[in-house]
Amino acid sequence: MARSQPFNARQPRARYSLRDTLLSYGFLAPALILLTLFTFYPLAYGSYLGFTEYGGARFAQGLAPKWIGLENFRTLAADPLFLTALGNSVKYLVIVPVLQLASLSVAVLVNKNLPGMAFFRAAYYIPVVTSISLAAVMWDWVYNKEGTLNWALGVLHLIPEGSFFGWLNNEQTAFWAVMLVTFWRGFGYYMVLYLAGLQSIPAELEEAAVLDGANSWKRFWSITVPLMKPTILLCSLLSTIAALRVLEEVLVLTNGGPLNSTYTALMYVYSKAFQGFNFDYGLASAAGLVVAVVALLLSVVNFRLFHESDGGEA
Amino acid sequence: MKQFRKTALLALTLGLGLTAVSAPAAAQAPTEITFWTWYLSPKFDPYIKQTIAAFEKANPTIKVKWFDKQDSMVQDFIASVNLGSAPDVVNLNIDETGKAAQNGFLRNVDALTPLATLKSTFYPQTLANFTVGGKVYGYPWYGSLNEGVLLYNPELMTKAGVKAPKNMTELLNMVKTVKDKTGAYAWVPALKDPGGASFLGYFSSDGLPIYDAKGNAAFNSPAHVAILQKYVDLFKGGYFPEDALRKEAFQLATELYAQNRVAMIVGGPQALNRIKDTNPGLYAKTVVTTAPLGKANTQTGTSMGMVIPQASKHPAEAAKLAAFFTNNANQIAFAKIVPIIPTTAAAQNDPFFKVSSNDPIAKATALVGASGRFINPGFKAPGNSDDLYKNFSDNIEAALLGKKTPKAALDDSVKFWNANMKK
Numbered sequence: 001m002a003r004s005q006p007f008n009a010r011q012p013r014a015r016y017s018l019r020d021t022l023l024s025y026g027f028l029a030p031a032l033i034l035l036t037l038f039t040f041y042p043l044a045y046g047s048y049l050g051f052t053e054y055g056g057a058r059f060a061q062g063l064a065p066k067w068i069g070l071e072n073f074r075t076l077a078a079d080p081l082f083l084t085a086l087g088n089s090v091k092y093l094v095i096v097p098v099l100q101l102a103s104l105s106v107a108v109l110v111n112k113n114l115p116g117m118a119f120f121r122a123a124y125y126i127p128v129v130t131s132i133s134l135a136a137v138m139w140d141w142v143y144n145k146e147g148t149l150n151w152a153l154g155v156l157h158l159i160p161e162g163s164f165f166g167w168l169n170n171e172q173t174a175f176w177a178v179m180l181v182t183f184w185r186g187f188g189y190y191m192v193l194y195l196a197g198l199q200s201i202p203a204e205l206e207e208a209a210v211l212d213g214a215n216s217w218k219r220f221w222s223i224t225v226p227l228m229k230p231t232i233l234l235c236s237l238l239s240t241i242a243a244l245r246v247l248e249e250v251l252v253l254t255n256g257g258p259l260n261s262t263y264t265a266l267m268y269v270y271s272k273a274f275q276g277f278n279f280d281y282g283l284a285s286a287a288g289l290v291v292a293v294v295a296l297l298l299s300v301v302n303f304r305l306f307h308e309s310d311g312g313e314a
Numbered sequence: 315m316k317q318f319r320k321t322a323l324l325a326l327t328l329g330l331g332l333t334a335v336s337a338p339a340a341a342q343a344p345t346e347i348t349f350w351t352w353y354l355s356p357k358f359d360p361y362i363k364q365t366i367a368a369f370e371k372a373n374p375t376i377k378v379k380w381f382d383k384q385d386s387m388v389q390d391f392i393a394s395v396n397l398g399s400a401p402d403v404v405n406l407n408i409d410e411t412g413k414a415a416q417n418g419f420l421r422n423v424d425a426l427t428p429l430a431t432l433k434s435t436f437y438p439q440t441l442a443n444f445t446v447g448g449k450v451y452g453y454p455w456y457g458s459l460n461e462g463v464l465l466y467n468p469e470l471m472t473k474a475g476v477k478a479p480k481n482m483t484e485l486l487n488m489v490k491t492v493k494d495k496t497g498a499y500a501w502v503p504a505l506k507d508p509g510g511a512s513f514l515g516y517f518s519s520d521g522l523p524i525y526d527a528k529g530n531a532a533f534n535s536p537a538h539v540a541i542l543q544k545y546v547d548l549f550k551g552g553y554f555p556e557d558a559l560r561k562e563a564f565q566l567a568t569e570l571y572a573q574n575r576v577a578m579i580v581g582g583p584q585a586l587n588r589i590k591d592t593n594p595g596l597y598a599k600t601v602v603t604t605a606p607l608g609k610a611n612t613q614t615g616t617s618m619g620m621v622i623p624q625a626s627k628h629p630a631e632a633a634k635l636a637a638f639f640t641n642n643a644n645q646i647a648f649a650k651i652v653p654i655i656p657t658t659a660a661a662q663n664d665p666f667f668k669v670s671s672n673d674p675i676a677k678a679t680a681l682v683g684a685s686g687r688f689i690n691p692g693f694k695a696p697g698n699s700d701d702l703y704k705n706f707s708d709n710i711e712a713a714l715l716g717k718k719t720p721k722a723a724l725d726d727s728v729k730f731w732n733a734n735m736k737k
Contacts, residue, residue: 060418061418169560274389278413278699
């Protein structure tokens with residue numbers, strides 16, 4: 001079977017003229033400038049702020065950030081609310097494998113040239129472009145005590161009518177109920193990425209495998225999955241980071257409750273940085289930095305996982 | 315040399331002449347000030363625009379640039395200060411004004427408008443609401459009362475066999491009866507509000523203190539615990555909607571009332587606007603009467619204000635605009651459009667609030683419109699209020715969900731407040 005060159009294979013060194021080099025950097029320059037302005041600089045400045053006291057009266061008086069070393073991190077370590085929030089964010093990662101598996105499976109299904117498939121592809125994508133406020137109203141109808149979920153479970157005799165409860169008001173269910181909304185919103189996005197990956201697999205490979213007598217399950221594991229690994233890695237990374245950064249659905253559906261069971265690390269960052277006038281940019285930046293470090297560690301795990309499972313190539 | 319002198323003289327004359335010509339033009343260039351309101355557009359665009367036009371006509375040297383801010387008001391305000399483009403007049407409520415003033419974001423307006431003028435324009439209490447550390451930081455604008463009026467569905471009340479409650483004790487005592495006999499909730503109390511600790515309002519309205527004489531939190535006496543216990547028992551019994559823990563009480567109450575699932579709303583006449591839109595039939599039947607009050611027999615309430623940021627580049631002009639918008643005539647004009655309560659002392663004598671009518675909104679307006687003197691949150695927001703209110707709210711929630719006893723919840727919150735309150 002033909003294999004593409006691994007990206008880390010040693011390549012013969014190409015020779016470029018000064019003109020080519022300048023031209024290349026010229027093309028890169030606009031993107032680099034924008035990245036520096038809107039990504040690298042905020043990242044560096046935000047990381048710096050995590051080690052400073054900055055916000056509140058200090059900010060209003062135009063005073064510069066004051067370096068306080070690890071003080072913000074000590075405050076975070078001693079704040080039960082932050083620890084709960086970080087714990088919830090890490091727990092939220094449960095969604096990643098489920099979301100990836102589901103969106104890949106559906107992408108495989110809708111990758112077929114059957115009549116009406118275009119409709120399904122579009123339909124799965126609708127939640128991605130639905131505004132969160134509209135989605136919140138809709139899911140409120142679903143999760144309400146008198147909502148459609150209880151009604152459906154009642155009809156199926158899975159819950160007796162007297163035991164109906166609001167799924168977002170219950171400490172045991174709110175977290176999973178919000179996660180389902182995240183799943184619903186993210187599913188179409190990853191499905192489209194997988195679909196693009198699937199459509200880039202050369203048709204000859206499938207045809208050759210069919211001629212060799214491989215059944216569809218065999219073809220999926222031997223052709224689709226190996227060739228989709230870069231896409232799976234990308235989607236897995238994106239959804240890991242997205243799960244750690246979940247904020248909107250929590251804010252509009254539960255505002256972190258009940259009993260902080262849905263309060264996530266990003267909600268903590270948001271509340272410290274932007275709610276009220278007691279904003280504390282230093283502490284919020286430190287909390288953001290902790291989340292970023294967790295995301296980085298998990299990204300390394302993702303890379304390792306896919307690197308090793310591919311015999312050293314990802 | 316002579317030629318040089320001539321040229322220099324000519325240049326000087328021309329220069330002076332040009333300056334003379336351009337000086338009046340420069341003097342007449344209007345000063346542009348930026349004005350931010352909060353959640354008023356698009357519904358009140360005509361009123362705001364007309365008032366701005368009237369202001370500009372009376373002050374031809376000032377030009378007003380108006381923006382209505384919504385969700386992101388506070389964040390935008392902070393960002394604009396950081397970017398050096400702070401607005402000149404900002405519409406904030408009492409709580410946010412307190413926080414902004416404590417953090418040094420605002421100018422004290424009694425340095426821009428004589429205190430005597432402020433005192434003669436506004437009710438003493440409405441002015442006191444915007445006073446932080448002995449200085450006035452805001453021009454009081456439109457207000458609302460927490461208790462305000464009682465509006466009820468007469469059919470549900472008849473079915474339950476109850477009459478309009480005269481006080482909070484009566485209201486709490488009829489909660490079970492109404493639900494048991496009609497299936498509808500009697501009333502939706504504000505149980506949880508992370509941004510404002512609204513449950514503290516129930517303590518205040520029953521005359522219970524929030525702080526002791528030294529300024530420490532002191533809302534955990536047996537009397538406080540008894541009130542919380544009463545609400546916890548009713549909540550656990552299913553007599554208040556579960557969603558009251560998650561949604562704003564006013565929003566939930568108006569939503570359920572319009573569906574005949576709540577018998578009474580205690581609050582401002584503004585609830586009637588929504589009911590009129592969503593269920594005109596029920597609106598027509600709705601009865602409006604005086605609100606049941608707590609044992610202290612006082613109304614509590616809140617108001618908006620207009621503040622001048624410390625970073626404003628045109629504070630004098632800003633003060634003129636804020637004073638204009640909040641003057642009696644303009645507040646009365648606003649009250650004629652929407653049932654707000656003016657914060658100006660002269661409003662109590664305005665004939666507009668003395669008209670009798672059977673229309674629920676008109677009746678409610680007549681009942682509370684001239685009650686600006688009652689606008690009082692009941693207690694001063696503590697320093698570091700965001701963290702403290704969040705903690706209080708979490709403890710109330712723990713009590714309502716049975717995770718803590720009411721006493722433990724209040725004890726824990728008082729302990730947290732006293733350890734974290736900035737005085």
